[in-house]
Amino acid sequence: MPSLRTLYTLSLTALGFGAALAAAGAAGFEGRLLRYGGEGLLILGGIGVAATVALMRRSCDRLANDVSRPGALTAPGGVTATDTGFPFLTRATSAVLEAAERAVAEARLQAKELEIRLKVATAERQHAQAILYSISDAVLVTDPFDELVLANESAARTFDFDLASSGHSPVDRVLRDPKMIALIREMRQSHSRTGRRIVEHEVRNAAESRTFKVTLSSISDGDVPAGVVAVLHDVTREREVSEMKNDFVSMVSHELRTPLASIRAYVEMLIDGEADDVKTQREFYDVIQNEANRLGRLIDNILNISRIESGLVRVNKQAQSLSVIVKDAMEVIAPQAKQKQIVITEELTPVFYQTFADRDMLYQAVLNLLSNAVKYTPAGGAITVEISVDEPQKKVLTRISDTGVGIPPKDLPFVFDKFYRSEANSRMAPGTGLGLSLVKHIVEAVHHGRMFVESHVGKGSCFGFEMDLCE
Amino acid sequence: MNENEKTILVADDESHILNVVSLKLRNAGFRVLTATDGQEALEVALLERPDLLITDYHMPLLSGLELCQRLRQECAAIPAIMLTARGYNLEPEDTARSGILRMVSKPFSPRQLLATVQEVLAETAVAA
Numbered sequence: 001m002p003s004l005r006t007l008y009t010l011s012l013t014a015l016g017f018g019a020a021l022a023a024a025g026a027a028g029f030e031g032r033l034l035r036y037g038g039e040g041l042l043i044l045g046g047i048g049v050a051a052t053v054a055l056m057r058r059s060c061d062r063l064a065n066d067v068s069r070p071g072a073l074t075a076p077g078g079v080t081a082t083d084t085g086f087p088f089l090t091r092a093t094s095a096v097l098e099a100a101e102r103a104v105a106e107a108r109l110q111a112k113e114l115e116i117r118l119k120v121a122t123a124e125r126q127h128a129q130a131i132l133y134s135i136s137d138a139v140l141v142t143d144p145f146d147e148l149v150l151a152n153e154s155a156a157r158t159f160d161f162d163l164a165s166s167g168h169s170p171v172d173r174v175l176r177d178p179k180m181i182a183l184i185r186e187m188r189q190s191h192s193r194t195g196r197r198i199v200e201h202e203v204r205n206a207a208e209s210r211t212f213k214v215t216l217s218s219i220s221d222g223d224v225p226a227g228v229v230a231v232l233h234d235v236t237r238e239r240e241v242s243e244m245k246n247d248f249v250s251m252v253s254h255e256l257r258t259p260l261a262s263i264r265a266y267v268e269m270l271i272d273g274e275a276d277d278v279k280t281q282r283e284f285y286d287v288i289q290n291e292a293n294r295l296g297r298l299i300d301n302i303l304n305i306s307r308i309e310s311g312l313v314r315v316n317k318q319a320q321s322l323s324v325i326v327k328d329a330m331e332v333i334a335p336q337a338k339q340k341q342i343v344i345t346e347e348l349t350p351v352f353y354q355t356f357a358d359r360d361m362l363y364q365a366v367l368n369l370l371s372n373a374v375k376y377t378p379a380g381g382a383i384t385v386e387i388s389v390d391e392p393q394k395k396v397l398t399r400i401s402d403t404g405v406g407i408p409p410k411d412l413p414f415v416f417d418k419f420y421r422s423e424a425n426s427r428m429a430p431g432t433g434l435g436l437s438l439v440k441h442i443v444e445a446v447h448h449g450r451m452f453v454e455s456h457v458g459k460g461s462c463f464g465f466e467m468d469l470c471e
Numbered sequence: 472m473n474e475n476e477k478t479i480l481v482a483d484d485e486s487h488i489l490n491v492v493s494l495k496l497r498n499a500g501f502r503v504l505t506a507t508d509g510q511e512a513l514e515v516a517l518l519e520r521p522d523l524l525i526t527d528y529h530m531p532l533l534s535g536l537e538l539c540q541r542l543r544q545e546c547a548a549i550p551a552i553m554l555t556a557r558g559y560n561l562e563p564e565d566t567a568r569s570g571i572l573r574m575v576s577k578p579f580s581p582r583q584l585l586a587t588v589q590e591v592l593a594e595t596a597v598a599a
Contacts, residue, residue: 258556
């Protein structure tokens with residue numbers, strides 16, 4: 001079978017001759033044979049060209065089919081362009097195939113590069129998320145449509161939402177905090193590119209209310225605002241401490257001013273000669289002395305608690321009789337008790353029962369307990385001081401009981417906390433909220449004893465401590 | 472001014488302050504009533520209708536401010552001087568609403584307190 005190239009050449013030749021002869025006949029040459037021969041060749045040439053084109057089309061279809069088979073271009077012994085027998089077609093097809101192969105290779109490279117970039121981006125995002133989740137501040141990130149795009153667990157806890165299902169949800173559906181939603185929207189609408197706003201915001205839920213310092217920042221993608229980042233730092237404890245400090249300063253000021261007021265007033269009365277008889281003058285001197293002592297005790301308390309807690313005080317432990325220490329403290333407190341017609345009774349142990357203790361510190365502890373008993377016992381009440389010894393256990397127990405106002409059960413667990421004052425009793429008498437904290441520290445931290453309290457509202461309280469007996 | 476006609480109620484839970492202020496005022500010729508807590512002061516004030524109240528801010532049962540506010544509610548507009556060891560003044564609205572005309576910080580001078588008492592009584596006499 002002739003090849004397509006031969007058929008194509010023959011057809012074109014026939015077509016050329018036919019056309020020449022037919023043209024010559026038509027131009028006036030007489031020969032009929034010449035004219036009919038030319039026409040015949042023209043027809044044969046046309047048929048040949050048509051057949052060639054048909055065959056070329058079939059070859060192209062076959063080539064296309066072969067090429068489209070998987071692996072046809074790459075498999076050994078696969079289709080090659082030269083199979084068709086047309087040099088130009090072969091060249092064109094080869095060029096197309098080479099270009100297609102280059103494009104495929106390039107696309108593969110790009111895909112690989114994109115894959116690497118995606119992995120890097122994913123790793124970076126996971127890293128950023130890990131950082132975000134590890135910080136204790138609550139973080140919320142919203143997009144330009146006020147949808148939540150990123151948040152950490154702290155934010156989910158603070159605003160009580162499900163972190164897993166909150167992604168790309170409108171912020172007003174995720175948060176149930178109208179003020180926080182408004183803050184985010186305002187920041188987004190402000191179109192601030194580099195602006196930052198810091199506000200204080202209180203977040204309330206069923207259990208508690210917490211105060212946050214909220215830092216709102218706009219983020220932008222070039223010139224286009226891309227959203228808002230809100231970081232919430234919990235300042236509840238800082239505020240509480242600050243409030244406690246203010247209360248403490250105010251309370252200390254009150255406590256210092258009260259005895260000072262008496263001292264100043266009585267001194268002035270004496271100077272002005274308003275106490276005309278000796279008996280009244282004597283009373284005034286006593287008041288001044290007692291109030292000066294009270295002032296001294298208060299200052300001691302404030303200084304002691306700070307020095308003992310910071311470890312600045314040298315502890316000097318020796319064998320001491322608790323009965324002697326209690327007696328000394330009772331003598332100091334007696335004028336205050338007498339002023340309120342409070343009777344103090346004692347049940348002490350012989351002085352040979354001793355405990356290994358720092359005398360000054362233990363004296364301070366007993367004095368504080370006695371002072372509290374006087375403060376919270378109404379006029380005409382009674383205070384009992386008992387010391388008992390448990391010889392088999394080698395323990396000595398000190399109990400100071402009063403017939404005072406008592407402490408509500410809800411306040412009892414906190415009475416030894418620094419600055420804590422029972423709301424119900426703070427109106428009964430002023431105080432710093434330091435005395436019992438100091439007593440507990442002296443008994444338990446310095447002497448390894450045990451502090452306890454029992455109380456019934458309206459009946460009275462009993463504060464006590466247990467320490468080891470000396471061998 | 473005939474000070475013998477004037478009655479002053481002094482309320483303070485600090486007995487030393489109560490005694491010294493009472494003595495100073497008695498020596499100056501006033502009739503003095505005393506109370507050791509806010510509730511007692513309210514009862515005495517309603518019964519005796521004193522011309523002036525000198526009250527401590529921090530007292531059991533009723534604070535000095537609550538005492539003045541209760542007196543206002545009970546239609547007994549008694550001018551008052553507030554003693555305070557807190558070291559700060561009350562809000563002007565609170566003092567104006569409660570009939571508190573002066574704040575005196577502890578420690579104070581009995582001499583100056585007496586001067587303040589006379590000043591307030593003179594002001595209220597003019598107003599009346």
